[in-house]
Amino acid sequence: MADLALPKTLLVPAGLAEGLSEPGVTIGDVVQGALNSPAHRERWKYTKADGFLTQLVAPAEAPQINGEQQSGVRWWRETISKSMPGLDLQQGPEAFARLCFAGEAMRLDITGSVTDPVTLIHRANTLPVIVNLSANASLTLIEMIEGDEGQQTVWIDIGPNAEVKHSRNALNAASSSWQYSSVRLQSSARYHLNNHVLGCGVRRQDLHIIMDGQGAEAKLVSAGVVDNKAALDQQITLEHRQPKGRSEQTIHNIVANGGKCTFNGRIHIHDGASGTDAQLSNKNLGMGDNATINTKPELEIYTDDVSCSHGATVGTLSQEALFYLTSRGIDKAAAEALLSQGFLRQCIDGPLAETALNTMIGARELGASL
């Protein structure tokens, strides 16, 4: 990280520097220091950080929001303060920097069962969004990532027995696009993410899920296509800090024709998180020429009495399945298209499924050019 290009002149906002370093310390210094830890070096091993870090200082606008005019929803703009959940330097130093540079954040509070979805449309760099659900509240949150380049940071705190159904389409042809999301679940809270993503110039998706209450449940389902020299880097950390949590992650990516895809899925089960059930499956389908796939599922377990499985596969289309389809008269290109679509479709669901299917399968004639 020696070539980190964060401006050194901008000071850490008053009140935040305390405990981080001496007075007068710059954001650049603080973030650069944090990024040099082994864990964060690993997070940026396969994608160059510089471009994303430089962009952190770019001006940010509020995302467009729909559905905020319902009872139980409050949406406002607020100057950053130390009590904001995103200001945890160690968890995501770049996201911390984003908050510091932006100077303010958008707040979304949910108190109750919100019937209509709340939709955020990001067309550029957007102000950090901080979502809070009080106990027993529920929300369908939709995010659409659009525009040529942009960075989005979202913190979601889900109160006891509250629920978020989160759908995100990141299907824009951007030169550079970064989605950082952090989700904290309190006891018996539930979080379900359907993520659909296309590779672009450089696409980065960070997700940090913290199971911070007993009996929390998280489910992540993601489908991606990385074609024509595009890039996608997905970094997921899921921490089980409390007992009896359940998490399930299924990530399918097709990488074709010079595309480069990196997946790093870390599950950390803390001491005392007994009765945890954590599953992770990352499957990658390589097609065409020169696809690059890096995948690394990681498990760190510091307690007994847990049920965990994690697996990663990198492969090509099943020859058995291809033969089965072609033996029924379907030509090879059409059979390949059916199979690759089927591979994606297993991970496409939720309110954005139709758009995702059309865009992801229509964006390239899967199979036809292979």
Place this chain on the structure above:
Amino acid sequence: MNLLDVSNLHASVETDDGPQPILKGLNLTVKAGEVHAIMGPNGSGKSTLANVLSGRPGYAVDGGEAMLGGKNLLDLEPFERAQIGMFLAFQYPVEIPGVSNMEFLKASIDSLARARGEEQPNTASFMRTVRELAGSLDLDPAFLKRGVNEGFSGGEKKRNEIMQLLLLNPKLALLDETDSGLDIDALKVVADGVNRYRSESNGVVLITHYQRLLDYIVPDYVHVLSNGQIIESGDKSLALELEAKGYAWLT
């Protein structure tokens, strides 16, 4: 004209130790309207015959001919073989999550129609036909929305093969141990499906280990395959004799 003409067929399977010859000069002729049963001990080449005729990757033809309706099968890709009327009912039907049965069947019937210059069926009437067929084979029509063979029991997979046979109505049906793993009720449903398919214009080649299936699908001919060749042919009484005596007296 013969429907299927296999003459002096030599074929090998690719293994880690190089190609292993399996079929060693096999001859078989099937005329329209006929049902032929092929029996034989393990390793005699029964499944290899089905695989070579349908074009499964991993096999090499070392000599001989196989003609379907006067066309050389061995020159064709698997999808082209299906388009001229070949159908293999798989011994182990493949599970394909994410591709629904209905979508798969529509893709198949559309491909066959296109290849034959016929009109593709409209979706509504096609779906009705498929649902009726499924019902007639004791398959819950709800399965049509699920992935191809996904989560099916062994019996359901075999009935799905028979449903495809009835839907696609090929010239020649090759059934590769379709009876294996079936209980008696499922066996009757499968046999009933094959009997519904039988007509004066098509042919059936049944590959089986057991005489039991032949109680329900009565063959015109029974052949014994051993060491890559047909060593004995007869009528259905040969199957009973095999059941009683085993294969040792022939080989």
